[in-house]
Amino acid sequence: MALLSVKNLQIEIKTRAGVAPVIDDLSFDLEAGESLSFVGESGCGKSMTALALMGLLPEGVGSVAAGSITFDGEELTTATETRLREIRGNDISMIFQEPMTSLNPLFTIGEQIAEVLRAHQNLSRKAAWNQAIELLDAVRIPNAKARVNDYPFQMSGGQRQRVMIAIALACQPKILIADEPTTALDVTVQAQIFDLLQDMRRQTDSSIILITHDMGAVAEMAERMIVMYAGRKAELGPVEDVIANPRHPYTAGLISCVPHILSTLTEEREKLVEVPGIVPPLNDFGKDSCLFASRCQQAQAQCLEARPPEIEFGPEHQSACWRAQEL
Amino acid sequence: MQVLQSFAIRAGYAVILLVAVLVLNFSMMHLAPGDVADTISQSMGGADQELLDQIRADYGLDQPFYIQLGHYIGGVLQFDLGFSFFYNQPVTELILQRLPATLLLVITAQLLALFIGVIMGVISARKPNGILSHFVTFLALFGYAAPVFWTGILLLIAFSLKVQWFPVAGMQDVTIEGGFWAHFIDVARHMALPVVTLGSLFLALYSRLARATMMETLGSDFVRTAKAKGLSTNQVVYKHALKNSLSPVITLAGLQFSAVISGAVLVEAVFSWPGLGTLAFQSIIARDTPTILGILFFSALVVIVGNLLTDLALRLVDPRVGGKG
Numbered sequence: 133m134a135l136l137s138v139k140n141l142q143i144e145i146k147t148r149a150g151v152a153p154v155i156d157d158l159s160f161d162l163e164a165g166e167s168l169s170f171v172g173e174s175g176c177g178k179s180m181t182a183l184a185l186m187g188l189l190p191e192g193v194g195s196v197a198a199g200s201i202t203f204d205g206e207e208l209t210t211a212t213e214t215r216l217r218e219i220r221g222n223d224i225s226m227i228f229q230e231p232m233t234s235l236n237p238l239f240t241i242g243e244q245i246a247e248v249l250r251a252h253q254n255l256s257r258k259a260a261w262n263q264a265i266e267l268l269d270a271v272r273i274p275n276a277k278a279r280v281n282d283y284p285f286q287m288s289g290g291q292r293q294r295v296m297i298a299i300a301l302a303c304q305p306k307i308l309i310a311d312e313p314t315t316a317l318d319v320t321v322q323a324q325i326f327d328l329l330q331d332m333r334r335q336t337d338s339s340i341i342l343i344t345h346d347m348g349a350v351a352e353m354a355e356r357m358i359v360m361y362a363g364r365k366a367e368l369g370p371v372e373d374v375i376a377n378p379r380h381p382y383t384a385g386l387i388s389c390v391p392h393i394l395s396t397l398t399e400e401r402e403k404l405v406e407v408p409g410i411v412p413p414l415n416d417f418g419k420d421s422c423l424f425a426s427r428c429q430q431a432q433a434q435c436l437e438a439r440p441p442e443i444e445f446g447p448e449h450q451s452a453c454w455r456a457q458e459l
Numbered sequence: 460m461q462v463l464q465s466f467a468i469r470a471g472y473a474v475i476l477l478v479a480v481l482v483l484n485f486s487m488m489h490l491a492p493g494d495v496a497d498t499i500s501q502s503m504g505g506a507d508q509e510l511l512d513q514i515r516a517d518y519g520l521d522q523p524f525y526i527q528l529g530h531y532i533g534g535v536l537q538f539d540l541g542f543s544f545f546y547n548q549p550v551t552e553l554i555l556q557r558l559p560a561t562l563l564l565v566i567t568a569q570l571l572a573l574f575i576g577v578i579m580g581v582i583s584a585r586k587p588n589g590i591l592s593h594f595v596t597f598l599a600l601f602g603y604a605a606p607v608f609w610t611g612i613l614l615l616i617a618f619s620l621k622v623q624w625f626p627v628a629g630m631q632d633v634t635i636e637g638g639f640w641a642h643f644i645d646v647a648r649h650m651a652l653p654v655v656t657l658g659s660l661f662l663a664l665y666s667r668l669a670r671a672t673m674m675e676t677l678g679s680d681f682v683r684t685a686k687a688k689g690l691s692t693n694q695v696v697y698k699h700a701l702k703n704s705l706s707p708v709i710t711l712a713g714l715q716f717s718a719v720i721s722g723a724v725l726v727e728a729v730f731s732w733p734g735l736g737t738l739a740f741q742s743i744i745a746r747d748t749p750t751i752l753g754i755l756f757f758s759a760l761v762v763i764v765g766n767l768l769t770d771l772a773l774r775l776v777d778p779r780v781g782g783k784g
């Protein structure tokens with residue numbers, strides 16, 4: 133049985149124009165120790181999915197309308213808040229997109245790490261503090277013993293994200309959700325953070341859900357990937373398979389967007405390709421048609437008339453496209 | 460260490476500011492028509508020019524302005540604020556007698572307003588459409604609109620005259636016998652209405668600001684992080700969110716110090732509270748210049764000390780203020 137199993141998940145969001153399905157009929161499994169990656173354009177619902185798994189959808193705005201999230205055999209969508217609090221930070225933890233603002237400016241980083249240990253592992257203040265120092269050391273913050281007394285404003289963005297990783301991994305969770313952990317950081321730091329995540333994952337045996345725009349990181353870190361488009365799963369499959377042989381025009385478009393860094397500078401560079409058009413507005417997410425059709429060069433009449441089913445290619449590879457067979 | 464150092468610098472500025480206040484007060488009083496000699500002669504039932512000149516010579520009032528100013532400042536530096544002819548007492552002594560009553564009133568009102576205001580702000584921020592939230596909005600409107608003396612008189616009529624729950628005036632009942640607690644309760648009963656009157660104005664301010672900042676903080680990223688750690692709701696709200704909402708409220712409270720003092724003058728007048736406000740009121744009517752100057756000086760002192768304390772409180776709450784980094 134999968135460690136985490138999401139079935140037909142539907143998340144609704146209240147907007148001024150009414151209720152919109154920001155996640156529509158999403159299903160996937162995550163095995164223990166596995167690394168699964170979510171990719172997709174801004175606004176396609178990646179963060180919403182992550183927050184739903186944590187039970188942290190924005191209060192009064194987002195809610196699970198249908199479907200189930202099963203973790204270790206336990207249903208999370210109907211779990212009590214008390215039970216969810218036991219799980220958060222302990223069994224499932226999350227790293228956020230914004231390292232600059234995700235730490236509390238008024239507490240030392242030591243306290244912010246130790247706090248999660250005290251909450252879940254019944255450690256004494258002293259023991260938790262010592263472990264916080266070890267964790268800081270583990271996420272490669274030099275001079276951890278002294279820096280544990282620092283406040284977030286005394287650290288760089290990359291260091292703050294390391295602290296966030298230390299917090300997330302403090303209780304050795306079964307699942308680590310990393311929501312674009314490097315988007316806000318500069319390129320050299322990005323590689324270091326991915327390295328760190330990779331190492332930490334090996335040490336703790338956590339499963340990881342990596343949300344990212346970075347196809348390079350996906351190829352390096354993940355075993356399987358899900359391509360999301362407008363709140364729906366466009367394609368799911370093993371990373372190599374999907375990249376080598378995309379079965380959805382959107383995936384193909386995303387892959388061709390990645391600039392070929394390896395081509396030498398003297399060589400005539402390929403022009404940057406883009407997927408033309410933009411994601412449809414939130415209120416169109418519920419339509420019974422392919423939401424990518426308006427941007428798709430392969431679109432046919434059928435694509436505008438009905439939502440494509442998820443077609444299987446082999447045991448692991450699925451694509452929600454009417455013309456997937458032909459691609 | 461750095462904290463202490465920058466605090467010492469602030470204290471140094473405060474002293475300079477105080478001297479400036481002294482000079483300004485003294486100059487303004489000097490410009491106003493009438494002086495101590497007039498007051499003395501009035502209390503004697505009039506005096507001729509010769510006697511007036513005699514008095515002026517005795518008290519150094521015939522000296523040039525800057526010499527008088529120098530004398531005054533020199534005196535103040537030795538805690539001598541002059542002599543009140545109206546009360547027949549040194550001004551410093553007079554003020555120190557009245558100061559505790561005012562401080563008691565002002566500090567109690569400020570602390571209560573802060574404490575209750577923050578609690579109300581937090582609770583209503585968590586339920587922006589709840590009853591308390593609407594009450595805070597209403598209270599703010601009321602607090603801004605109602606003049607302090609009006610609230611005071613209204614409370615006086617309602618709770619001291621109609622239903623006689625609280626004493627009408629003063630600070631204590633001299634006929635009360637008994638130990639410390641009997642007096643404590645007696646003073647507390649006398650204090651209730653003045654404190655409520657003075658506090659309500661600031662409660663309105665603080666609760667509204669606390670509600671606004673708390674709502675903003677509750678939506679911030681680090682609060683989401685705190686939730687994602689699996690912390691209890693109380694820890695998320697009262698540890699992570701509240702601490703971040705305190706700075707603006709403390710800053711506002713510091714800025715309000717002078718307003719609290721001037722509010723206290725009115726409240727003391729309404730409830731005959733034997734503090735500096737009542738003294739100020741009486742000495743203005745009696746044109747008791749040394750006392751008025753002394754009170755002005757002490758008010759400035761209280762405001763400046765209040766601001767220093769505010770600064771200190773902000774440093775304690777927020778590591779980014781001054782000090783480190």
Ligand SMILES: Nc1ncnc2c1ncn2[C@@H]1O[C@H](COP(=O)(O)OP(=O)(O)OP(=O)(O)O)[C@@H](O)[C@H]1O
Pocket residue numbers: 145146154172173174175176177178179180181190193229312414
């Ligand atoms: N608090 C909110 N209130 C209302 N709408 C929201 C809220 N948060 C997100 N949304 C909307 O939900 C949709 C999905 O947002 P989400 O944050 O999941 O996107 P994302 O895939 O994570 O994008 P990005 O790559 O920019 O992080 C967007 O259209 C967004 O406008």
Ligand SMILES: [Mg+2]
Pocket residue numbers: 178179180229311312
């Ligand atoms: Mg996101």
